[in-house]
Amino acid sequence: MIIKSTEFVKSAVKPSQYPEDNLPEIAFAGRSKVGKSSLINTLINRKNLVKTSSTPGRTQLINFFKVNNQFSFVDLPGYGYAKVPAAIRKKWGPMIESYLSTRQSLNGVVLIMDLRRQPQDAEIDFINWLKQFNIASILVLTKIDKLSKTKQLKQHQMIAKGLGVELADLILFSAKTRKGKDAVWNAIKKVMAL
Numbered sequence: 001m002i003i004k005s006t007e008f009v010k011s012a013v014k015p016s017q018y019p020e021d022n023l024p025e026i027a028f029a030g031r032s033k034v035g036k037s038s039l040i041n042t043l044i045n046r047k048n049l050v051k052t053s054s055t056p057g058r059t060q061l062i063n064f065f066k067v068n069n070q071f072s073f074v075d076l077p078g079y080g081y082a083k084v085p086a087a088i089r090k091k092w093g094p095m096i097e098s099y100l101s102t103r104q105s106l107n108g109v110v111l112i113m114d115l116r117r118q119p120q121d122a123e124i125d126f127i128n129w130l131k132q133f134n135i136a137s138i139l140v141l142t143k144i145d146k147l148s149k150t151k152q153l154k155q156h157q158m159i160a161k162g163l164g165v166e167l168a169d170l171i172l173f174s175a176k177t178r179k180g181k182d183a184v185w186n187a188i189k190k191v192m193a194l
Helices: 036-043 086-102 121-132 149-163 181-192
Strands: 006-012 025-030 062-067 071-075 106-114 136-142 170-172
Touching: 025 036, 025 086, 025 181, 036 071, 036 106, 036 136, 036 181, 062 086, 086 106, 106 121, 106 181, 121 136, 121 149, 136 149, 136 181, 149 170, 170 181
Parallel strands: 025 071, 025 106, 106 136, 136 170
Antiparallel strands: 006 062, 062 071
16 A cells, blocks of 8 residues: 555544544554554554554544545554553543444454463454444454564464464564565455455
């Protein structure tokens, strides 16, 4: 995919604040610290359009980015062990669920998981929830450069088994080496019929 332009559109908490242009959207979801911002920045060839942070839970709003004036990337707050006040963390679930269940222009969700971690109930529930609402999912395993090839394969197989999916359903990705970037783009283009 050739990226000609990318711009931040706005942040939102509720449907009345979402952009009205109704471009096709791909949302990015995942646990805190799985490399969500790094994946988006790598896909759009930008260093820090989407802010990366060493502090878990930095993304606390739904952030919309317009790409090539053709479609939008939507960065959802990370879930899990984010070190943010419990009151804010409590709001994330309904905020994310409201976006996913009501957004007509949503074409699919990229669910990002750290290859080094075994998926937990949250990931399995999330995948099942997307299936229930007929929302296409693209499953990406990040941080593959942190493991040897042997450990990558072992983890890849264990995660596929844990999620009940085929190995080919999980895209291996590294923001550092950019491995998997084309595979993620191909999956996005397929979901959006580009």
